[in-house]
Amino acid sequence: MKNFLRLNVSLLYWVLVAPFKGQLFQISPIFRQMVFIGVRATPMVALTAFSIGVTLAMQAAHSLQELGAEIYVPDLVMVTLLREMGPVLIAVIVIGRSGSAVAAELGTMKVSEEIEALEVMAINPIRYLIVPRFIAMLIMLPALTVLGNYIGVFGGWAVCHFALDVTTAGYIIRALESADTWDLYSGIIKSAVFAWLIITIACNAGLHVEGGAEGVGQATTAAVVQSLLAMLVTNAILTALFFFKA
Amino acid sequence: MPDSPPVVEVANLVRKFGERTVIDNLSFTIQRGETLVIMGGSGCGKSTLLRHIIGVIKPTAGSVKIFGDEITTMNDRQIAEVRRRFGMLFQSGALLASLTVGENVALPLSQHTDLSSDEIEQIVTQKLQMVGLTGFNHLKPSEISGGMRKRVGLARALVLDPELLFSDEPTSGLDPIMTAVVDKLTLELTRAEGMTAVVVTHDMTSAFRIATRMIMLGRGRILAQGTPDEIRTHPDPEVQQFINGEADGPMPLNLSQDDHEHHPHVKARPLVSAQHRFRHKMP
Numbered sequence: 001m002k003n004f005l006r007l008n009v010s011l012l013y014w015v016l017v018a019p020f021k022g023q024l025f026q027i028s029p030i031f032r033q034m035v036f037i038g039v040r041a042t043p044m045v046a047l048t049a050f051s052i053g054v055t056l057a058m059q060a061a062h063s064l065q066e067l068g069a070e071i072y073v074p075d076l077v078m079v080t081l082l083r084e085m086g087p088v089l090i091a092v093i094v095i096g097r098s099g100s101a102v103a104a105e106l107g108t109m110k111v112s113e114e115i116e117a118l119e120v121m122a123i124n125p126i127r128y129l130i131v132p133r134f135i136a137m138l139i140m141l142p143a144l145t146v147l148g149n150y151i152g153v154f155g156g157w158a159v160c161h162f163a164l165d166v167t168t169a170g171y172i173i174r175a176l177e178s179a180d181t182w183d184l185y186s187g188i189i190k191s192a193v194f195a196w197l198i199i200t201i202a203c204n205a206g207l208h209v210e211g212g213a214e215g216v217g218q219a220t221t222a223a224v225v226q227s228l229l230a231m232l233v234t235n236a237i238l239t240a241l242f243f244f245k246a
Numbered sequence: 247m248p249d250s251p252p253v254v255e256v257a258n259l260v261r262k263f264g265e266r267t268v269i270d271n272l273s274f275t276i277q278r279g280e281t282l283v284i285m286g287g288s289g290c291g292k293s294t295l296l297r298h299i300i301g302v303i304k305p306t307a308g309s310v311k312i313f314g315d316e317i318t319t320m321n322d323r324q325i326a327e328v329r330r331r332f333g334m335l336f337q338s339g340a341l342l343a344s345l346t347v348g349e350n351v352a353l354p355l356s357q358h359t360d361l362s363s364d365e366i367e368q369i370v371t372q373k374l375q376m377v378g379l380t381g382f383n384h385l386k387p388s389e390i391s392g393g394m395r396k397r398v399g400l401a402r403a404l405v406l407d408p409e410l411l412f413s414d415e416p417t418s419g420l421d422p423i424m425t426a427v428v429d430k431l432t433l434e435l436t437r438a439e440g441m442t443a444v445v446v447t448h449d450m451t452s453a454f455r456i457a458t459r460m461i462m463l464g465r466g467r468i469l470a471q472g473t474p475d476e477i478r479t480h481p482d483p484e485v486q487q488f489i490n491g492e493a494d495g496p497m498p499l500n501l502s503q504d505d506h507e508h509h510p511h512v513k514a515r516p517l518v519s520a521q522h523r524f525r526h527k528m529p
Contacts, residue, residue, distance in 0.1 A: 109342070117340035120300055121402075122329035123357050124322075 004204045007126070011134055011200065014127045029132035037098045037133070038140030042147065044093050049148035052085050053077060053155020061164055070164055074171045075178035077156035082149055082183040083243065088235055090148045091194040094141055095227050099202040102133055103223035106206025107216035115207070130203050134196075141195035142188045149187065186242045193238065194231050201227040251314050253278050253410055253442045254299055259308035261294060261466075268294050269305070270466035278409075281436045281443040283453045285488065286463035292446045293337065295463070296414055299444070300334060301325045312410075330358055332410040333403030337418070339395035341387040341402070347374070348383030351402045358406065373401040378427055393420045400428065404435070411435070413445045417452045429455045450489050454478070462488065 019025065060076040106129065109115050118125045153175060160166035166174075205223035209215040252275040261269040268291045276282050286292050297303045299310055301317040310317050312328055320328070341350045351370045355361055361369070374380060377397040387395055396419060403411060416432070417425040429452050435441040436456075447453050453460065453474075460477045462470040462485055470477060470485045477485065487495030 105344075112343070113336055113338055113340040114342050116302060117334075117336055117342075120302065120329055120334045120336075121354050121357070122326040123353070124326070128357070 003208055004200065007130070007204050007207070008200055010126045011130060014124070014131050015134065018127070023127070025127065025131050025135075029128075030135050033132045033136035034140050036101075037094070037136050038144060041094060041097055041140075041144060044097065045090055045144045045148050046151050048089055048093055049081075049086065049151040050155040050158075052089055052148075053081060053152035053157075054159055056080055056085065056152070057156040057159035057164075061159065070166060071170065071174065072178075073160055073164065073166060074156060074174035078153060078175045078179040079183060081152040081156070082179055082187045084187075084235070084239070086149045086152060087145050087187045087190040087194060088231070090145050091141065091191060091198065091231050092228070094137075094144065094195075095198050095224055095231065098137070099198045099227050100220050100224050102199065102202040103206040104216055104220045106203060107209035107219045110207060110209045111212055111216060125207070130207075133203065134199050137195045137199040138192060141198070142191045145187060145191040146184075149184070186238075189242075190235060190238050193234060197230045197234060198227045201230060250278055252276055252311075253280075253313060254444070255309075255311040255314075256295075256299065257309045257311075259295070259298060259310060260306045261291075261298065261303070262306045268466055269298070271308070272463075272466070272468060274461060274468065274471065276442060276444060278442055279436065279440050281432065281445065281456050281458045283457035283460045284444065284446045284463060285448070285450075285453060285460060286469075287488065288448075290463045291466050292463055293414055296412055296444070296446055300329070300332070300412060330406065331408060332412060333406065333408035335396070335399045335403045335411070335413040335416055337414040339387070339392075339399035341395055341398055343387050345386075346383065347379070347385050347387065347390065347398050350387065350398060351405055354402065354406050369405060370401075373405050374398070376404070376431060377401045378424070393424055396420065397424070397428065400431075408441065410442045411444070413443065413447075415447055415449075416445060417447060417449045425449065425452055428452075432456050450491065 014023075014025065056077045057073055060073045061070060064070055064072055064076070106115075109129070115125050115129075118128060156175075157168065157171050160171050161168060202223040205219040205226070209219045254276040256275070257273050259269055259272045260267070272295065284292050284295065294303070298305050299312065299317070301310075301312075301320065304318055308318075313331060315324075315328065317325065317328060341347075342353070345353065348367070348370050351373055352366050355366045355369060359366075370383065371380070374382060377400050379394060379397055379401070382390065382394070382398075387398070390398070396416065400413070400416060403413075411432075413432075416428055420428060432443055432445070433456055436443050436458075443456070445453070445456065457474050460471065460474055461468055462477065462480075464484060470480045470482055472480070477489065480486065484496040486492075
């Protein structure tokens, strides 16, 4: 925990303070990480989001048909997707894909003395290794969430169009009427917070690996489990803050 | 040059890991232009000593001065400042696996200088040529042999033209010809260009070829020090056993697992000590 907080503090220093002291971070490693964390994850995110959209629509239809309120299917899909399912499930995908990979990569670098070598070459490992991954994650997870929202809504439309009596125009109108921009923004805020948690937990686990291949395995597991838990708990807290008024 | 200050000055250095004293009150100095070879059996604290000098580990007690400044009390920024002035070759090479050979060698240049990419490429090619690896720029470290990786590590250590070079076993894993090439390179850089070198090695041929002064460590202390000739004729039987590579002598041949844990000649193996700890915890 102490290490985790210290990592956060030095990350904030290198991202927010150091650029104004003339130590600007390099752009090209950030783009490389953005491709790895974001662009390469799009097929998985698309498939996940489409499945969620379809599932939500089917479940909504099942309940709403009994009430004769099929017309409200788009509302349910839209709100659930933007507020909860989109940010959470896409974060799950990114944890499984990039969180584990970052922890394993940094852990292997630690074990094979690469991080020590960087320090001895007077290259700060936080600045050289962590900052690009941090910024890339902070940009790409919200971006993937927005993409996932689109595709999920498309999945919901597919069910309405092919299986239910909802027209395309009706779907679009209901969808737009039911959700306001805050639904979208709250989801993006959530995913930005998740991005922060995922990447700092993964980097912290990787940087503090000890004891060879076994340690790398343990750190990777720890990174995935911890970030999943942290993400879900934070999601509950954020939902309480944003939407729940008792 | 007796009037110029020593490049490295180690005084009363002590380092304990738990109850085990790995470095026991070591003192020595390294003058500019010297090639100091540090020898000693596996686990006698050579690498630990090196890590203290470059400021990776803090000592339990004592002082380490490098270029006249105390490194044990410096903050991270001051240490980084000092580290730009020396090169370090790691035992494993410690290349970044995600970068190519060329990018690895270029790394200190791209991080610490404002040279254009053309100039960097030119220097990188020249340094790789020095270690006999022309045309390997675009391979990944995983695609070359262990000995090549070590030579790339050496090229990277030399890329900023350091005043001081630390090498942790530079010739282990190299064939005899490549060992000679690396030794010749070290000699050229120290004798002709005045670089100071600190070399940790087991390789006696190489050690006697390059050293201007030698230190032999054992049980965390200096067993012997002097010029290569003085070491060759040193009266201590332990030193003779080591430099002649004899299996039996004052240094024990067979150690039990418990000795492995506690014998000062041998590094504790993490797995063994973990098992010990585990057993202690069992009801």
